[in-house]
Amino acid sequence: MTVPEHLASGGCPYAGRPGAAPLYGTAVSDDPHGLYARMRAEHGPVAPIELEPGVEGWLVIGYQEMLDLTRNEQLFSKDSRHWRVPREGRLRADSPLVPMTMWRPTLQSMDGAEHHRLSTAVGEALGRIDHRWLRETTEAAATALIESWGPDGTADLVAQFTRRLPLLVFTMLLDLPEEDGPRLLGMITGMVDSGEAAQRSAAEFGSMLAALVGQRRARPGEDLTSWLLAHPAGLSDEEVVHNLMVLLVAGNESTINWIGNTVRLLLTDRRFRTSLTGGRATVADALDEVLWRDPPVQNFPGRWATSDTVLGGQYISAGDMLVLGLAGANDDPSVHGTEGLSGNRAHLAWGAGRHVCPAKDPARLIVETAVETLLHCLPDLQLAVPAHELTWRPSPWSRALTSLPVLYSAFAPPRPAAPAAPVTPERTSWTPQPLPSSAPTDSTPSEPTSPPRTSGSALADLRRRLSSLVGWWSGR
Incomplete structure (x- = not known):
């Protein structure tokens, strides 16, 4: 290995990284694809970056390099205690990087046998979620x-739909007492929103989960917490x-953004809408x-x-x-074939290697059901503003719209519950319908199909509880 001259002479490692791009501010939100392309042209598949002023790092935007990185945990560890920046006193105590990088006893921070133990427990607990129940709940x-x-006939889908729906589902997954649902919604919302309330909400959330774990340790139920506690891996209360917290906070943010970005695609991308119109694509393809x-x-x-x-x-x-430059690696020209990306799930959106996201299958079911339900209930859904006026949050981590204003005139009532029947995988398609003359776009989705639903008092009680939570959230 040839050591760069500035390092061989004892120089500062960061001083030798000319052209480091800031991974903060509006550049990463306004045109991330252009930013990654410029990085690749100037530096190759691994580019020097600033995480914040004075804090250096590397952004891996090569597809093969991402695989090399994620498959070699002996050389590239998930344990942030290896990071020299805080050891050298160069990370501010109030830096927004602290909550993103601090070590915790979670599957995200572990390597080797300990990661395998935690990831097995989390993966198998998630695997116990009944998919019919999850679809009906969503x-x-x-x-x-x-x-x-x-x-x-107007709504902001980010504020009134995407940011709320995952929290409602997670409340049901934890099987919280009905009166605790609003508390959970308020605390996670406070953590996601920036400001002075964020740290207080995080502390309250941790205390609430600790109390919940204690209750489930004494009286197990059929819920995610109880399944983690009962797993043979023997997780401690602190680990649970x-x-x-990782599942709920990270899962909430990614599910929010995936729903919003999918609806945006369906309402704005003429190429994709044309493909759907011809019956060659589905919501799953979106x-x-x-x-x-x-x-x-x-x-x-x-x-x-x-x-x-x-x-x-x-x-x-x-x-x-x-x-991990997930979007940048997906942009790597070396992985884009002549047939395009339709039906191709070789993307790196969930990471790669042993640390691939364990919740990707439940997340897909939640997002697909949410989009299908939205399109069923609002068959003439359309953007309320021109597509180019949509804006993105200035986050180096999330790809998230700040708002998604829509118009609609028709409302299709919910589908009635059907007798119980085996659920089989189904791919749902929709075709555009004519819009009112005032619509700023030229096509919108119509009703999808879906598997039959389960009837009975349990489903009625579920709907009542969810309506009660939504009513609390809406101030009713």
Whole structure:
């Protein structure tokens, strides 16, 4: 290995990284695809970045280099305690990087056998979720939200739909007492929103989960917390609390963004709408298109080099932080074939290697059901503003719209419950319908099909609880 001259002479590792791009501010939100293309042209598949002023890192935007990074945890560890920046006193105590990178006893922070133990427990607990129940819960939550909107035929799908629906579903997954549902919604909302309330909400959320874990340890039920506690891996109460926080907070954010970005694609992308009109594409295809083009998490921290090495032609020093450029790696021209991306799930939106997201299958079911329900209930849904006026949050991590204003005139009532029947995988398609003359777009979705629903008092009680939570959220 050839050591760069400035390092061989004892120089500062960061001083030798000319042209480091800031991974903060509006550049990463306004035109991320252009930014990654410029990085690739100037630096190759691994580019020097600033995570914040004075804090250096590397952004991995090569597809093969991403696979190399994520498959070698001996050289590129998930344990952030390897990071030299905080060891050298260069990370502010109030830095927004602290909550993103601090070590916790979770599957995200572990390597080797400990990661395998935690990821097995989390994956198998998630695997116990009944998919029929999850679909029915998501549909009931989506319908309750839509029914809560005012009579003027306008809505902001980010504020009134995408940011609320995952929280409603997670409340049901934890099987919280009905009176605790509003508390959970308020605390997670406070954590996601910036400001002075964020840290207080995080502390309250941790305390609530700790109390919940204690209750489930004494009286197990049929819920996610109880399944984690009962797993043969023997998770401690602290491990269950922290892994639940990871699932709920990270899962909430990515699900929010995936729903919003998919609806945006369906309402704005003429190429994709034309394909759907011809019956060659489905809502599931739209979900995959988003995971390639605008994944809900565009960059993810991180990996830390355990020794000096070379990756993508760049000299990486021990203790360097490497950020997974999920969107940038998906943009790598070397992986785009002549047939395009339709039906191709080789994207890196969920990461790769042993640390691939364990909740990707439940997340897909939630998002697909949410989009299908929205299109069923509002068959003439359309954008309320020209597509170019939509704006993105200035986040280096999330690919998220600030708002998604829509118009609608027709409301289709929820589908009645059908007798119980086996659920089989189904791909749902829709075709555009004519819009009112005032519509700023030229086509919108119509009613999809879906598997039959389960009837009975349990489903009625579920819908009642969700309507009650939505009513609390709407101030009714």
